[in-house]
Amino acid sequence: MFLGDGTVGKSALLLTYTQQQFPEAYTPTLVPGEIIAEGKNRLLLTDTPGQKEYKRLRMLSFKNTTVFVLLFAIDNKMSFDNVEDDWFKEIREHDPEGKIPFVLVGTKKDVRESAGEACISAKDGQALATKLGAVEYIELSAKSADRDGVSGLFTLVFNLATGNYKKKGKCTIL
């Protein structure tokens, strides 16, 4: 399940992944649930409306959630602050013991080159992920030509959901 402030790019990311194309013209508020499959495993990707008023609606879909993806846009400081103040609190309300894994995602990485210093740094993103206990911190861009980082996120989500995730150890496989 994908959570984060409005306009951080949740719907665009889901569409980019499922349709291999960034939605240039128009992004719907809520992308319908999309099932991705690998072997016997099926995973339902669930978009959410970011607005606070939709909390009750979100809580309903939390029930069967196996992985949370918390998103902020790297050019939007408020969306970064709200990860801790709103979205993390919301998942902890549902999952007080923190049994459900979550990934922290910084979106719109392509904007860093143009917006420069106004952006949240990779270091700050990683620090927040560590502080909150996220499985990993990932930066990505749905809009860049190579859809930088997008498939990596979905592979990670799939592995977490199916119990195939191996925590990155000290040795790196080259």
Ligand SMILES: Nc1nc2c(ncn2[C@@H]2O[C@H](COP(=O)(O)OP(=O)(O)O)[C@@H](O)[C@H]2O)c(=O)[nH]1
């Ligand atoms: N530059 C850039 N813009 C993006 C990216 N992803 C989404 N956007 C834009 O951000 C706006 C909000 O995206 P949307 O998916 O509707 O956000 P949501 O409210 O979180 O679902 C739209 O205008 C998108 O085109 C990205 O990776 N890079």
Ligand SMILES: [Mg+2]
């Ligand atoms: Mg949306």
